[in-house]
Amino acid sequence: MQKENILVTGGAGCIGSELVKELMKNHKVTVLDNLSSGKNEHIQEFTTNDNFQLVEGDILDKDVLDRVMKNKDMVFHLAANPDIKFMPGERTDKDLQQNTIATYNVLDAMQKNNVKKIAFSSSSVVYGKASKMPTPEDYGPLKPTSLYGASKVACEGLISAYCHMFDMQAWIFRFANIVGDKSRKKGRTVISDFIFKLKENPKELKILGDGKQSKSYMLVDDCVTGMLFAIEHANDKVNIFNLSTTDSITVDKIAEIVIKEMQLKDVKLKYTGSAGGWPGDITNFLLDVSKLKKLGWATKYSSEEAVRMAAKRMLEK
16 A cells, blocks of 8 residues: 555554554544544554544534544544443443444545545354355345344445445455454453453353354454455456465364463353353354455465464463
8 A cells, every 4th residue: 555644433442553553554543433442552652743633523413523534535434333242231322323323424424534444343243143154245145133243234235326426445354363462451342351350260160151152263463464455456347355274173172262361270160051152153164365365465364373372372461
C-alpha cells in the first residue's frame, strides 16, 4: 500500500491496535473508538506521533463519522460488539445496532465523503453449522446460528451493495478466533476466561460445554499480516477471504495448555454438560484458506502455537 490517510474504527481494540501499529509504519492513521472495550493504553505509544489521531466517539453517531471520514483514503472497519455469546435476558438488538447499523453508518459516511476502499472484520460464524469442512469462501447458503453471525452476514451484504452501487472496493475477512495478549477481560476469549477462573480457584476449572468443541485459533500477529497481504495482492471489487490457521484445537486442549502455562497441577475440570457453550455456539469449524495461500501467504503459527503464545503473553502482563 502506498502512503495513505487511513481511518480505523475500533482501533483501540485487541486486533485494531495491532493493526494500527503496522499501519503507522507507512501511513497516517486516525482511530475512532468509543473505548467501551478498547483501551487507551493499547495505542498510548502513538499519541505523540504527528501522523496519529485518536477520536473518542461512537460509529452510531453519524456527525462524528462524517467529521472523521473527511479526506480519508481507506477505512479499516473493526468496531463491533466484541462478544459473540448471547445469554438469556440480554438485549436482542445489540448486534443489530453495534454491527449492522454501525456498518451502514460507516458505508454511508464513506459514500458522502467519496472514500472508496474498506476492509471489514467479518467472522467464520457467518457459515453457521457448515456441512463442508474445511469451509471455503463460496460455501452457501449462509445459515448463521447466532444473532452475531446474522449481523455479520448483513454487514457483508451491505458492503457488497455499496461497492457495486457507488464504485467502492472492499476486502472482507472472515476471521477464525483471534487471540493475543490484549484480550485479557474475563469471558472475552476462552484463554482469558480460563486464566481468570484459575486465578480465582486454582483447583477447579469450569468449562462451558463438553470440552470437545474444536475450532481454529489465530494469533493476532498473523491476522494483521494476513489482512495487509490480501489488500496488497487482491484487487476484485469485493474480495472475501477466510483468515485462519489450517488446523483446529479442542477446548480441552486449550485448558491443558493454560493449566501448564500457569504451572498448576491436579486441576479438576468441570463441564456444563451440553455440546455447545452458549445458545448459537458453533461447536466445530475449520476454514479453507487455500484462496489466500494461492496468493502466496500462510500463517506462521498453528492453532496450538497461537493459544500457547497468547496465554504466555497474557500471563506476563
